[in-house]
Structure formats: structure tokens, C-alpha cells
Amino acid sequence: MTTEQPALTSPPPEKLTSKRTRRQIGAVVTFLVTLFLTFLGLLAITFFIGRVIPIDPVLAVVGDRATQAQYNAAAAAMGLDQPLYVQFVNYVGNVLTGNLGMSVSTGRPVAADLSRFFPATFEMATLGILIGVAIGVPLGVIAAARQGTWLDQAIRVVGLLGYSVPAFWLGLVGLAIFYARLRWVGGPGRLDIFYDGLVTPITGMILIDSLVQGEFDIFWNAVWHIVLPASVLGFFSLAYIARMTRSFMLDQLSQEFVTTARVKGVPERVVIWRHAFNPIRVPLITVIGLSYAGLLEGSVMIETVFSWPGIGNYLTTALLNADMNAVLGSTLVIGSVFIVINKVSDVLYRVLDPRAR
Amino acid sequence: MSTRDWLLADSPTSRWQANAGRTYRVFTALLRNPLSVLGGVIILVLLLTALFAPWIAPFSPTGQNLSQRLLPPSGVNWMGTDELGRDIFSRVVWGSQITLTIVLLVALISAPLGLLIGAIAGYFGGWVDRVLMGFTDIFLSLPKLILALAFVAALGPGINNAIIAIAITSWPAYARIARAETLTIRNAEYISAVQLAGGGPIRVIVQHILPLCTSSMIVRVTLDMAGVILTAAGLGFIGLGAQPPLPEWGAMISRGRTFILDQWWVATMPGFAIIIVSLGFCFLGDGLRDVLDPKSEGKS
Numbered sequence: 001m002t003t004e005q006p007a008l009t010s011p012p013p014e015k016l017t018s019k020r021t022r023r024q025i026g027a028v029v030t031f032l033v034t035l036f037l038t039f040l041g042l043l044a045i046t047f048f049i050g051r052v053i054p055i056d057p058v059l060a061v062v063g064d065r066a067t068q069a070q071y072n073a074a075a076a077a078m079g080l081d082q083p084l085y086v087q088f089v090n091y092v093g094n095v096l097t098g099n100l101g102m103s104v105s106t107g108r109p110v111a112a113d114l115s116r117f118f119p120a121t122f123e124m125a126t127l128g129i130l131i132g133v134a135i136g137v138p139l140g141v142i143a144a145a146r147q148g149t150w151l152d153q154a155i156r157v158v159g160l161l162g163y164s165v166p167a168f169w170l171g172l173v174g175l176a177i178f179y180a181r182l183r184w185v186g187g188p189g190r191l192d193i194f195y196d197g198l199v200t201p202i203t204g205m206i207l208i209d210s211l212v213q214g215e216f217d218i219f220w221n222a223v224w225h226i227v228l229p230a231s232v233l234g235f236f237s238l239a240y241i242a243r244m245t246r247s248f249m250l251d252q253l254s255q256e257f258v259t260t261a262r263v264k265g266v267p268e269r270v271v272i273w274r275h276a277f278n279p280i281r282v283p284l285i286t287v288i289g290l291s292y293a294g295l296l297e298g299s300v301m302i303e304t305v306f307s308w309p310g311i312g313n314y315l316t317t318a319l320l321n322a323d324m325n326a327v328l329g330s331t332l333v334i335g336s337v338f339i340v341i342n343k344v345s346d347v348l349y350r351v352l353d354p355r356a357r
Numbered sequence: 358m359s360t361r362d363w364l365l366a367d368s369p370t371s372r373w374q375a376n377a378g379r380t381y382r383v384f385t386a387l388l389r390n391p392l393s394v395l396g397g398v399i400i401l402v403l404l405l406t407a408l409f410a411p412w413i414a415p416f417s418p419t420g421q422n423l424s425q426r427l428l429p430p431s432g433v434n435w436m437g438t439d440e441l442g443r444d445i446f447s448r449v450v451w452g453s454q455i456t457l458t459i460v461l462l463v464a465l466i467s468a469p470l471g472l473l474i475g476a477i478a479g480y481f482g483g484w485v486d487r488v489l490m491g492f493t494d495i496f497l498s499l500p501k502l503i504l505a506l507a508f509v510a511a512l513g514p515g516i517n518n519a520i521i522a523i524a525i526t527s528w529p530a531y532a533r534i535a536r537a538e539t540l541t542i543r544n545a546e547y548i549s550a551v552q553l554a555g556g557g558p559i560r561v562i563v564q565h566i567l568p569l570c571t572s573s574m575i576v577r578v579t580l581d582m583a584g585v586i587l588t589a590a591g592l593g594f595i596g597l598g599a600q601p602p603l604p605e606w607g608a609m610i611s612r613g614r615t616f617i618l619d620q621w622w623v624a625t626m627p628g629f630a631i632i633i634v635s636l637g638f639c640f641l642g643d644g645l646r647d648v649l650d651p652k653s654e655g656k657s
Contacts, residue, residue, distance in 0.1 A: 041495030046507065053511040153392075160643070163583045164635030168594050169610055169628035172617050176625075180618040297500040301591055305614075315503075316595050319510050331507045338500045 027350075035343050040092070042335045046328045047091050051084075095332065101325035105318060110329035113314060118333070119204025120190060121303065121310030124230050125295040131234030132241050132295075133288055139238070140245025144253060145272050155242060162239020167298050171232050171305035178228055186225035188307040195221050229306045236298050237291040244287045245280070252276040282353040289345025293338045300334075386648040393644020399637025407453040414447035418604045427620045437622040439612060445623065448604035449630045455605045456634060459520055459589045464578050466524035471531025472570060476562050478532070479539025490536065496529040505588055509597045516605070519598040523588050527581060534577055538570045572649040580642035583635035590631050606631050 058075045059066075066074070075081065082090075094100070100110035143155040178184045186192065190206055195218050199209045207226070210219040252258060253276050261275045262268075300312035307313065311330050318326035365382070369375040387393045406413060416434075422442035430437045436445035478489040496504075508522035542548065543566075551561055592598030593607025601608060606627040613624025 037491065038495050038498050041492075042499060045495075045499070045504070049507050049511045053508075156392075160636060160639040161632070163639050164587070164632050166587050166590050166594070166607070166610070166628060166631050168591065168607075169624070169631065172610070172614060172624050173621075173628070176617045176621050293500070297502050300502065300506070301594070304595065315506065319506060320596060322510065324510065327507055327510045331503050334503050335499050338503075339498050342498050 031343065031347060035339070038339050038343070039336065042332065042339065043092055043095060044088070046332055046335075047088050049331075050324055050328045051080075051087060051091075100329040100332070103318065103326040103329075104323045105321045105326065110325050113326065114311060114329055114333050116204070117309060117311045117314045119201075120206075120308060121296065121299050121312060123205040123207060124226060124233060124302070124308060124310065125292065125299055127226060127230035128233030128295050128299075129237055129288065129292045131231055132237030132291060135234070136238035136241030137245050137284070140242040141249055141272060141277060143242065143246040144249030144276075145268075147250060147253075152246075155246070159239045159243040159246075162236050162243075165235075167232065167236060167301040168305050170235065171229065171302050174228050174232055175305070185228040186221065188305075190225055190309065191218065191221050192225075229302050229308060233295055233298055233302050237288075237295055240291045240294070241284075241287060245284060248280040248283055249276055252279055282349060285352065286345045286349045289341050289348070293341040296334055296337055383645075383648050387644050390644045390647065392640045393647075396637045396640025396642070396644060399633060400641055403453055403457060403634055403637065406450055407457045410451050410454055414444075414450040416444035416447040418443065418448045418451035419602045427616065427623070429620070430622055430626075436626040437620070439609070439623050440616065445609070445626050448609060449606065449627055452604040452606045452609065452627065452630065453634075455516065455599055455603060456586060456589070456631075459516070459523070460582050460585055462520045463524045463527060463585050464582070466520070467528040468531050468574060468578050470524075471528035471533075472535045472567055472574060473562075474528070475532035475535025475537075476539045476566050476570065479536040480543055480558060480562055480566065482543075486536075489532070493529045493532045496526070497533065501526045501584075502588055502591065505592065506595070506597070509592060514597040514600060516599040516603070519589055519592045522592075523585055527585065530581070531574060531577065534573055535567075535570050538573060539566050542566060542569055576642060576646045576650045579638055579645055582638040582642070586631060586635050586638070 058071055058080060080087070098111050100114070102108070103110050103113055106113055139155050139158070143152045146152050175187070179187050199206060199213055199215055199218055202209050202212060206222040207219065210216070210222060249272075253272075255276075258271060258275055261271050266275070299308075299310060300315055302308065303310045303312035304316045311334060315327065315330040315334075317323075318330065363374065364378045366374065366378065369378055387397065420443065422438075425434075425438050425442040426440060428434055428438040428442075434444050434446065436449060438444055439448070474489055474493065478486040478493075504526045505519075505522040508525055509518050512518035512521065539562075548561060548565060551565055556565075589598055590605075590607030590610070593605045593609075594611045596608070596611065599605030599608050601612070609627040610624045613620070613622075613627075616623045617625075
């Protein structure tokens with residue numbers, strides 16, 4: 001009987017799937033459209049900064065020692081004789097084809113520079129977020145489990161320090177203590193000078209390249225150098241992650257199912273790590289994604305302090321030389337990565353959390 | 358009737374009494390939290406230091422004395438001296454004026470701007486809302502520090518441009534809050550009453566919606582101040598913010614970078630000032646949030 005008339009109790013299965021697929025396609029389209037619009041917004045802002053704010057953008061590019069002929073040529077090459085919207089369309093076209101202009105300070109195309117410097121930043125930020133998660137999540141859970149005790153207060157202060165300590169200052173103090181005094185870690189730079197240039201770049205990340213090529217001396221030297229900057233960077237994500245973990249955990253611990261579990265006599269450790277922690281893993285992913293994006297930004301300051309040859313260092317050098325193409329190129333790259341991580345962690349949240357689906 | 362009874366009266370007889378009573382309740386609630394008291398004290402000390410800098414600082418912040426170069430902290434020079442023989446403590450004291458100026462100006466520019474944009478978007482809804490919030494969201498999804506750096510690069514280094522750049526990057530968060538608040542009160546009956554009495558949009562927004570956004574705005578602005586101080590110091594550190602010989606804390610750290618290994622105090626001391634003041638704003642902001650806006654805990 002029941003197998004004969006399934007249609008009466010529930011809609012036909014193929015119709016259900018098509019409805020769900022349609023909704024999923026709709027979500028993907030909305031996602032792509034917002035991503036596109038945000039990216040266009042970023043381009044509009046960099047365009048505005050590069051072309052509209054400077055009183056004379058040509059002068060900003062050629063410098064004040066250029067002759068009139070050079071000046072005119074540059075103005076024509078930049079398309080400044082055309083209306084603003086045409087200039088913007090050209091600019092978007094250039095960016096999409098990977099043409100970010102030439103850097104005045106290095107004399108190379110900005111896009112080439114950026115792809116050369118990006119791996120160093122990526123390597124440090126990734127290690128930083130790993131440190132932040134490995135320490136921040138347990139700290140947050142402990143603080144929530146011991147809410148109101150001195151331990152909770154101490155973790156709260158550590159978390160707030162993450163919002164109040166200047167990254168560049170912490171880097172300098174770290175260098176003074178752990179490098180100059182204690183000799184526990186390596187100094188500025190990615191490697192000691194005599195190891196420089198020995199590994200052929202494959203991914204550009206020295207930790208991976210040296211391992212792949214079996215250069216363990218170089219690997220350990222690289223570890224020795226990256227530990228301090230990555231830890232300083234990790235501290236800032238740790239502060240944020242611990243704070244958010246604590247607040248998510250407190251939400252869960254006040255739920256009735258937690259009380260039920262406790263009343264049933266489930267050990268506190270299991271209550272905390274299984275009943276309360278499992279549901280917060282999904283929102284935590286968003287938090288981790290956001291702080292990962294934040295680390296890319298934080299690395300600007302850290303790289304300056306540690307002479308780390310990444311995008312942040314490239315950006316600050318460009319800033320001081322008023323090298324606008326390089327400044328806008330770096331802003332664009334960091335901004336795009338930031339946007340993508342932001343949006344992807346938002347989507348991950350929706351995909352992984354059954355309630356938000 | 359004692360002052361306290363007057364303040365805590367259940368049925369205040371004037372608007373002034375109601376406001377005073379509310380302020381008093383917030384104040385006493387704040388006093389119960391030791392960390393927010395500490396934060397308040399720190400901010401108070403910052404204000405007093407900035408006001409009375411000429412009398413507090415024992416030496417001139419810019420007067421050079423090359424025979425007294427790079428002296429370690431002592432009874433005379435509490436925080437030591439820098440590479441030009443200037444007393445670091447005096448410079449830190451004078452620097453509080455710069456920090457306070459930056460913080461106040463950024464708050465005065467970005468908070469009203471955000472409030473207005475958010476309230477307009479929330480009140481009118483429809484395409485006005487979509488355009489304004491789309492714009493806000495784009496700004497929100499971009500990295501603040503990087504944007505501020507790019508703006509300063511285009512505007513040119515200097516403290517005024519640093520303030521403008523930071524303000525440009527901090528209004529979107531306020532717009533979001535103001536919009537959310539406006540949406541919850543837009544359809545309230547007292548708003549309809551004002552509209553029926555002939556109140557136009559400007560009057561409704563300015564007189565009846567914005568005042569209700571203030572408490573969550575105060576919380577958010579206080580919490581954000583630490584970030585503003587750090588960004589300003591970062592700009593100074595890179596060399597794009599306050600220019601020498603101004604005793605800006607970030608720029609002072611930058612000068613001390615060269616001596617960090619041997620004369621650690623040159624770079625370290627101004628850093629402590631930054632940390633203490635930022636922590637002060639964090640503590641106070643945290644306490645204010647617990648009192649004024651407890652629901653927003655966790656939404657940083």
C-alpha cells in the first residue's frame with residue numbers, strides 16, 4: 001500500500017531536488033554577484049585613490065623632475081585626456097588582464113613584484129593562524145568553563161591586550177628579548193645571510209621548498225627565523241579567537257541540553273568538549289576565516305619590523321617612495337584576498353550549518 | 358528627599374531628572390565592575406595629562422641636549438632620553454595631546470557620518486537603503502589599515518591626513534549599527550505620532566531616531582578607540598602620520614627602532630603609553646557594553 005502511493009504523503013522526489021537545486025543555484029549566483037560588486041567597489045576605491053585624490057596624478061607617477069615631453073607622454077599613456085568613466089573602464093580592464101602598471105622603485109611590473117613577494121606573506125600568515133587557533137580555541141573554552149574565576153579574567157585581559165598592543169612594538173620587543181638577549185630565535189629576514197638564495201623557489205615558501213629539496217639545514221634555519229614573527233602575528237589572532245570562542249561557549253553552556261547532560265551525570269570534560277564545543281565549530285570557522293584575513297593586514301606592520309620580504313614590506317617601501325602603482329597594486333591584492341576569505345567563510349558557514357542552509 | 362532618591366525616582370517629573378537618573382544608574386553599574394573603573398581612571402588620567410602637559414612634563418618635548426644622549430631611565434629622566442637627548446617622559450606626556458586629538462577628531466567625524474548614513478538608510482528603506490548599505494558593505498569588507506595607508510599615500514603624509522584617512526575607514530561600522538537600531542524603532546507608535554503631527558523625515562531622524570542610537574554608538578565608539586590609536590600609531594611608525602619633531606607615540610617607537618638592541622627604552626616606553634591608553638578604552642568600552650548594550654556581547 002504505502003509503496004504504491006508515496007506521492008500523497010510527500011512531493012515527488014525529483015521535484016524536491018529540482019527545487020533545492022534551484023535554490024542552491026540562486027544562492028551561488030547571489031554569492032558571485034556580491035563578490036563581483038564588492039570587488040568592483042574595491043577597484044572603484046583604488047581608482048579614486050590613484051586618479052582622483054592626487055591633484056596631478058601624472059606628476060605622482062613621473063615625479064617632479066620629468067620634462068614636459070615625458071609628462072605629456074605619460075598623461076596620454078595613462079589616458080588622462082579621456083572622461084573619468086572611460087578611464088575607470090580602462091583601469092578595470094587593465095587590472096583584470098593582470099596589468100597593474102610599473103613600479104617606480106623596483107622598475108619591474110607591479111604584478112610580477114607582487115607574485116614574487118606574496119608567498120613570504122602567505123607562509124607567515126598561515127603559520128600565524130595555526131598558532132592562533134592551536135592556543136586561542138583552548139583558551140576560550142577554558143575561560144568559558146571557568147567563567148568568573150581569576151583564570152577567566154586573566155584570559156580576558158590577554159584577549160584585550162590583543163586589541164591594545166601595537167603589532168610593530170610587540171615585534172620590536174620580541175626581537176630585543178628573544179633574539180638579542182636570549183638568542184632563542186633568528187633575527188630579521190627569512191634566512192641567515194649565508195643560506196640566502198640556495199633553495200630554488202618552487203612555491204616561494206621556503207619552509208616547503210627546502211623540505212621538498214631535502215635541504216634540512218635550510219629548513220631549520222627558516223623555522224628559526226619564522227617562529228618569532230609568526231608568533232607575534234599569531235598572538236593577535238589568538239586574542240580574537242579566544243574571545244569569540246569564550247562567548248560562543250557561554251551561549252552553549254547556558255542551553256538546557258547542557259544542563260540535562262550535567263544532571264544525567266555526564267563528566268564535565270565530556271559536557272564541555274562534546275555537548276558544548278561541537279555545535280560551535282561551525283561559527284568558529286567564520287571567526288578563524290576573518291582573523292586569517294586580518295592577519296594578512298597585520299603582516300604589513302610585522303613585516304616592516306622583521307624585514308620580511310613579503311607584500312607588507314613591499315607596500316611600506318612603496319608608500320615611503322610615493323610609488324602609487326605599487327601601493328594600489330598591493331592594496332588591490334590584499335583587499336581581494338581579504339574579500340575572498342571573508343565571503344568564503346560566510347559561505348562555508350551556510351554550507352556546514354544545517355540551520356542556515 | 359536626598360539627591361540619590363531624586364535620581365532613582367520611579368516617576369521622574371522632568372526630562373532632565375530622567376536623563377540624570379539614567380546616567381546615574383549607568384555610572385553606578387559601571388562602578389561595580391573593577392575593570393571598567395580602571396579603564397575610566399586611565400581615560401581620566403589621559404585627559405588630565407593632555408590638559409596639563411606643560412606643567413607635568415619636567416623638560417621640553419623638543420629641546421635637544423646632545424650631551425644627554427641615550428641615557429637609561431633614572432631619577433631625573435624617568436624614561437631615559439632619546440638619540441637627541443630629549444627627555445622621553447616629557448615627550449610621552451606631550452604626545453598624549455596628539456593621541457587625544459586624533460581619537461576625538463576621528464570620533465567626531467566618523468560617528469555622526471555613520472549615524473546619519475545608517476539612519477537615512479534605515480528610515481527610508483527601499484533603494485536608498487540598498488544603495489547606501491551596499492556602499493557601506495563594500496567598505497566594511499575591505500581591510501581598514503590597508504585602506505587608511507592607501508588614502509594617506511594619496512593625500513600625503515601628516516597628522517591631518519592620517520585623521521581623515523582613519524575616519525574614512527571607520528564610519529561603515531557605525532552606519533550598520535545605526536541602520537539596525539533605526540529599523541527596530543522606525544515603526545514604533547511614537548514615530549507615527551510625530552509623523553501625524555506633521556514631522557518631516559529630517560525632524561524624525563534627528564530628534565527622535567538618532568538620540569536612541571546614542572547608547573549603542575557610545576559603546577561601539579569607545580571599543581573602536583583602541584583600534585584608532587593603534588592605526589594612528591602604525592601610520593606614525595611607518596612615517597606617514599605625525600611628522601618629527603612632533604612627539605607622536607608611534608613615530609617615537611619608529612625612531613627608537615635603531616637602538617632597540619642596546620637602548621631598549623627609546624622604543625619601549627612610548628609603546629607602554631599606547632598599550633595603557635588602548636587598554637583603558639577597551640576596559641571602559643567592555644564595561645559600558647555590559648551596562649548599555651548587553652546583547653551585543655561577542656559581535657566585535
